[in-house]
Amino acid sequence: MKRRYLTLLILGLYLAVFQNHANAQTDTIEHVAAGRKNNASQLKKPYVILISADGFRYDYARKYQAAHLLALSDQGVQAESMIPSYPSVTFPNHYSIVTGLYPSHHGLVNNSFLDEQSGERYSMGAKAKVRDGKWYGGTPLWVLAEQQKMVSASMFWVGSEAEIKGLRPTYYYDYTEKISVDKRISIVKNWLSLPEETRPHLITFYLSEPDHAGHSFGPEAKQTELAVKMVDSVINQLTKAIEPLHLPVNFVFVSDHGMTAVDRENPIATPKAIDTTKYIIASSGTLMDVHAKNKTDILPLYEKLKAEQKDYKVYLKTNMPPNFHYSTKDDRMGRIGDVLLIPEWPKVFSNRKPGIGHHGFDPLSVKDMHATFFAWGPAFKKQIKIPSFENVNVYPMIATILGLPIQEQIDGKAEVLDQILN
Structure with a gap:
């Protein structure tokens, strides 16, 4: 039994090395x-x-x-x-x-986002999505x-x-x-x-x-x-x-x-009003992008967040500042959230101690x-x-x-x- 286990272990290690070598060759090919x-x-x-x-x-x-x-x-x-x-x-x-x-016009509205029409998510870390031309305008x-x-x-x-x-x-x-x-x-x-x-x-x-x-x-x-x-x-x-x-x-x-x-010591926690059974948070950090599963839930969330906002500003996609080019009229591919929470520098959204360096704020x-x-x-x-x-x-x-x-x-x-x- 031990000999069989050892054989399987060696075989597994060999296959892992072979796969890594194959991946390296694939990754570096012209x-x-x-x-x-x-x-x-x-x-x-x-x-x-x-x-x-x-x-x-x-x-x-x-x-x-x-x-x-x-x-x-x-x-x-x-x-x-x-x-x-x-x-x-x-x-x-x-x-x-x-x-x-602008991002709202070419379709890559964030490093990670939700496409509402298809229900699919795009992420810069997902190689299959990164290599799929349908995401790029x-x-x-x-x-x-x-x-x-x-x-x-x-x-x-x-x-x-x-x-x-x-x-x-x-x-x-x-x-x-x-x-x-x-x-x-x-x-x-x-x-x-x-x-x-x-x-x-x-x-x-x-x-x-x-x-x-x-x-x-x-x-x-x-x-x-x-x-x-x-x-x-x-x-x-x-x-x-x-x-x-x-x-x-x-x-x-x-x-x-x-x-x-x-500010690493005082991050903004995800507001409790965002019930994840009703809403999808597509991104966070320096921009919290929230999609409502049922569009009748957009205004109630906005009004609640507006009443309690502290260290961030909350917007509907319909009333984003024009200089952002990030509103309903700009959103050519339907990928910007219904409710957008923008932290006030140097605050960021995080449920744990955030990293030191960030970007994503209003330039x-x-x-x-x-x-x-x-x-x-x-x-x-x-x-x-x-x-x-x-x-x-x-x-x-x-x-x-x-x-x-x-x-x-x-x-x-x-x-x-x-x-x-x-």
Whole structure:
């Protein structure tokens, strides 16, 4: 009996190791759409590498002396800050940057949300949902490029793993931290070393720091400073690797949101009025999003919460502040809750002691939510400093650089950033 148990244990361990190895191989494989080439009209167009460092707050570069980023952007464009869309969280804002649409318009209304029509939930941690194109509205930059016979590539970006309007980037990787930064840089260099017929003109490049450090240790921590310096080093390595290719490459360095320290000692508990037999809480933290199972229960809950609100403000979806672009008239896909509770900084909703660093607050009232925007390369004017602007305006700017006509209405406006282009 013992021998049989030992045999089964060894077999189980072997299968686990084999499965992990298989998963690692799957996670790190390059996906290539066979047969795609740049149209002759695209061959001599410029190149854009759109880089995001998650949670790289608007002031981090100077606060922590990111020497390479400061030097590179000093020769190009520096914005006072870039204003994220509401809510100021990762998935909605990465997708707003590449679609030029507010979250309520492109459909990713939060990192996790409920689609009322289907009854399904979307979560940034659910790989099957992340790779399913039905969740994504708008036309991401890589889809716009591919529609016009311009080859694109993605070293990670929200939405790039999904088939959207029948297309993915010609070259892309599923998101994983198993590919080293050195390898990622090597892949980008290899893409740009391809023959011009198959060489991508648009590349997205995502880094998960300093977001992790900011959440775990707070924006003022030494660990966050080190994460910022690591990002700075990666950008230096990337630019140095590409320089010998002598291509007209333009770099756009952005982040999705900032980071702030919150009150960990006095979190706001979930209000008792929200009876989970009647209501679904789709998200919490810096935005509590509540759906009523029976719509006749919306007003009674709102009125009760309104009467007892403390350290938060409660709204109906119908009366959200216009600057949020997060109301009934904005909710194109029916994914925003009926009742929305917004904590007043530095408070957050939590039924236990929350983490140190958070984002998601209204960026117009909490400056710490603001993101970074730097740009340099032949398409950009030199030594330009501009005021803060909304992130939806990045999309038309990149489309202009690449000479890609935009075929549908977006929220971003080309004239906002036209001033920084040559």
